[in-house]
Amino acid sequence: MSPDTLELVTESLWPLVRGAITGTIPLALVSFALGLVIALVIALMRLSRRRWLSAPARAYVSVVRGTPLLVQLFVIFFGLPSVGVVIDPWPSAVVAFSVNVGGYAAEVIRAAILSVPKGQWEAAHMVGMSHGVALRRIILPQAARVSVPPLSNTFISLVKDTSLASVILVTELFREAQQIAAFSREFMVLYVEAAAIYWVICLVLSAAQGRLEQRLDRYVAR
Amino acid sequence: MSPGDHDVLEPPGGHAPPGGTGEPVLVVEGLGKRFGDHEVLRSVDLRVNRGQVLALIGPSGSGKTTALRCLNGLERPDTGTVRVGSDVAVDFATGASRTQVAALRDRSAMVFQHYNLFPHKTVLENVLEGPVVVQRRPRAEVTAEALELLARVGLAEKRDAYPFELSGGQQQRVGIVRALALRPTLLLFDEPTSALDPELVGDVLGLIKELADEGWTMVIVTHELQFAREVAHEVVFIDEGAVVERGHPDQVLRAPHEERTRQFVQRLLHPF
Ligand SMILES: Nc1ncnc2c1ncn2[C@@H]1O[C@H](COP(=O)(O)OP(=O)(O)OP(=O)(O)O)[C@@H](O)[C@H]1O
Ligand SMILES: [Mg+2]
Numbered sequence: 001m002s003p004d005t006l007e008l009v010t011e012s013l014w015p016l017v018r019g020a021i022t023g024t025i026p027l028a029l030v031s032f033a034l035g036l037v038i039a040l041v042i043a044l045m046r047l048s049r050r051r052w053l054s055a056p057a058r059a060y061v062s063v064v065r066g067t068p069l070l071v072q073l074f075v076i077f078f079g080l081p082s083v084g085v086v087i088d089p090w091p092s093a094v095v096a097f098s099v100n101v102g103g104y105a106a107e108v109i110r111a112a113i114l115s116v117p118k119g120q121w122e123a124a125h126m127v128g129m130s131h132g133v134a135l136r137r138i139i140l141p142q143a144a145r146v147s148v149p150p151l152s153n154t155f156i157s158l159v160k161d162t163s164l165a166s167v168i169l170v171t172e173l174f175r176e177a178q179q180i181a182a183f184s185r186e187f188m189v190l191y192v193e194a195a196a197i198y199w200v201i202c203l204v205l206s207a208a209q210g211r212l213e214q215r216l217d218r219y220v221a222r
Numbered sequence: 223m224s225p226g227d228h229d230v231l232e233p234p235g236g237h238a239p240p241g242g243t244g245e246p247v248l249v250v251e252g253l254g255k256r257f258g259d260h261e262v263l264r265s266v267d268l269r270v271n272r273g274q275v276l277a278l279i280g281p282s283g284s285g286k287t288t289a290l291r292c293l294n295g296l297e298r299p300d301t302g303t304v305r306v307g308s309d310v311a312v313d314f315a316t317g318a319s320r321t322q323v324a325a326l327r328d329r330s331a332m333v334f335q336h337y338n339l340f341p342h343k344t345v346l347e348n349v350l351e352g353p354v355v356v357q358r359r360p361r362a363e364v365t366a367e368a369l370e371l372l373a374r375v376g377l378a379e380k381r382d383a384y385p386f387e388l389s390g391g392q393q394q395r396v397g398i399v400r401a402l403a404l405r406p407t408l409l410l411f412d413e414p415t416s417a418l419d420p421e422l423v424g425d426v427l428g429l430i431k432e433l434a435d436e437g438w439t440m441v442i443v444t445h446e447l448q449f450a451r452e453v454a455h456e457v458v459f460i461d462e463g464a465v466v467e468r469g470h471p472d473q474v475l476r477a478p479h480e481e482r483t484r485q486f487v488q489r490l491l492h493p494f
Contacts, residue, residue: 119336119338122296123339123340124340126296126327126338127351127400137351
């Protein structure tokens, strides 16, 4: 590496990391939290015996998973203004990402709920619990344990997908990299540097996932 | 203990005299259930008096579990009435309301073949869940009771263990304590020992026999004929969803009137 390149890397490191701290990470966290709420609602609707609840939920999942995230982002940021709904870049990104996570995580949560043995529902009802109480106290905690690995993967994907927000001019890690690259003309250096930072974030997240799974291991029904 | 306090080691209403009183605790009439085309129960009648033990026996698939589950509304029969105690009567033919099924469930407690303990809760939490969360009784009081019950089945020091840390026999004893802590009028057992290693069966059967001797009213689905003979006041043999024969254990198990009963008993006593 030439001294110039080294200097560029060290000088751009802080702007990129700042982009991660103020853009990428909060965007992923907020979108994931909202997405999980959406996912839980959609999953419970899909599991309902009432068709007027399950049919819309099924449609939601189908549309979200059957369309590209980038297109969803464009519809919200560039499309909605033409019908009078104007949303700023940051909230637009949050809406797009949480709607997207909601669709994928709903399927994870639904499968996790279904994976809890039927006997757990029966025991909960036996001690007198209603459907709702049984779900909250007995079924969901066990489903949560089963969901940790797939939901961690969803979160890690989301962290990487937030780079798409750069196209609607949200200031985050990748947008910082693009701007410095455009200015310095050192595309290779900047984009590899950005990739390295994403990679480090994901390594940390994977390690955290492993820890969490170990801690929750004792809760598995066997 | 102050008057009016409920002794946790005693069935509600106190000890019944051996053999029970004449007062019916469970009266089931015309229980019918079908799954699609498959008629699983055909007009089953059952009656258990206070302090009595009814053993339900029959071949695999004959409808024993289904019948038991109908008694506390885990399964909804298509027809028939179920009365538990003097105050709860549900007629399923006319469509039972949610409140009625809840009342029925309130009166009985079930012990499952595969224990069905809550894996994410400790032994003590498993026992408290019903009385504290559902029945809203004071936690301190229920905890004291639960610990007494756990001590009785030899699991006092396991109060903070998780189910996976227990043997099958220990898990089933927790399952029994969880049922007792609900203070049910009626105890239901679905093959409580058939998932256990043979050397652990005796402990659990011994505990159930103690409960019977204390005058708990129970319905037990079991393949342990020797146990049924010692514990039950009445044995009901069902096959293909219908009662084939019922009577005193010695009669049904040693001198059955019906050919089908005889064959079943023979097969269990002499498997090969
Ligand atoms: N939810 C269900 N849907 C359809 N069929 C069912 C259902 N539950 C039970 N059955 C059928 O009803 C019949 C009676 O089942 P049940 O479990 O009551 O038998 P059992 O006497 O308890 O048998 P085992 O001794 O094997 O436990 C069986 O043929 C079973 O396949
Ligand atoms: Mg059965």
